[in-house]
Amino acid sequence: MAKDNDKEYLQSEETCLIDENDTTEKQKLKRKYTTASKCRRTVVFVSCIVQIIICSGVGYGLSVMYAELVIVFNAKRAEAAVIQSLFMGLSGVSGIIFTGMIHKFGPGACIMFGGLVGCIGMFVCAFARGLILIILCTGIVAGTAFGLCYLAAFVTVGWMFKNSASFFLICLMAGISIGQFILPLLFESFISQYSWSGAFILVSAVSLNCIPGGLTIHYSDKFFINTKEMSGTKSNANCDVNFLKDIVMWIILVNCLLISMTVNVEAWFIVDHMVTRGFTRESGSVLVSTMGIGSLMGRVSGALLRLYCKCPTFYHWVYLCVIIGGLHAVIINLNNFWALVAACIAYGITFATTGSQIPAIMFESVGLERYPQAMGMANLLCGVGELIGPFLGGYIYDIFGVYDTAFYAASAISAYISLATLFAAVLVRRRNLRETRTKVDTKVKYKTIK
Structure with missing residues (x-):
């Protein structure tokens, strides 16, 4: 019976081990942390999805x-769009600022702080x-x-x-689609x-x-494998940006x-666009939520693409951005609700x-140790784009009516992204061929010397 109890104890999520090198009376106990149980991993993942939602x-x-707000305050659309611009922009931009804070206090504590401040602001x-x-x-x-909650x-x-971060990071992006479906209707x-x-x-109550x-994430942090545990040194989360020396990384970030x-x-604009076309605000809200349904499928x-396709993840942007550009041009010319x-x-x-492929692309590009910095940089640039985009769209409406x-410009930029990604793919392929040839030459020289 005692053996069974010992076995059950050893198979628990954490096991206390005595430091063999410490022979003093005040022996220090060190914990050897194993992989978290499936139940804990599931709860933590659901908690992360809630943040994204x-x-x-x-x-x-x-x-x-x-x-x-355009109607209530009789405001210009460029002015009202600043609210969306700042919110969506700073939710991405602020991530690069808080990477050090996440390393120091842990993601769970940062999420609790960010959620409380966000609630008060709303x-x-x-x-x-x-x-104002x-x-x-x-x-x-x-x-x-x-933005702090998002990056955390x-x-x-x-x-x-x-061991399977790329797959779960893509799955985590499903929270964006769920949020896009639920919150506009709310x-x-x-x-x-x-x-x-x-x-x-x-x-604010929802937030x-x-x-x-x-809180759940905070009390699960002992099961994390972070850069401090990997390197054994203090991580300088904000300064290690050596990955920016790679031209392919710059193409991805741009x-x-x-x-x-x-x-x-x-x-951003389909609700107001529908109102200007003579539809109701409710119909525009339904379209935003409809995008959320399609987004979840996406x-x-x-x-599935990441799971079954073995090529680098960013290769898929070559054809996906072409489709996106075509849809921008189509949607602005449709007048039938069901066609929309x-x-x-x-x-x-x-x-x-x-x-959904951005987190996996960054993880594949820099690895686990520099992932927080790389993802923070990606969120920074995505945030800058979302900071500029809504304001420019509202400003364009104020000029042209x-x-x-705005939709046609988005279509043209999507075509450019496709071409830039194709160029990056060619660079990656040439680099891989060059590395393969170097390895082969090294093996031949080694065999000749031997």
């Missing part, structure tokens, strides 16, 4: 609020009497806070699922029943769900910037398949 979903939901907006306070509290405060979720998955429902101010209060997830500036043009497609629904589903599938120019 809330952080990204609020950004997409602001497209509904954007159309409402709540204060309910008492605004103009756009909403821009400050939602765009800057909440955007920055949710990706870092958590990278540290918890080391915004629409809240605005219809409680006005825009009540909607801010209720959305509090970040805190339980952060593509991240451009695609984030343009790929969400439908999600996340699954991205995971079908086009939005197709668009959601394509852009989600493309976007239509969104057509």
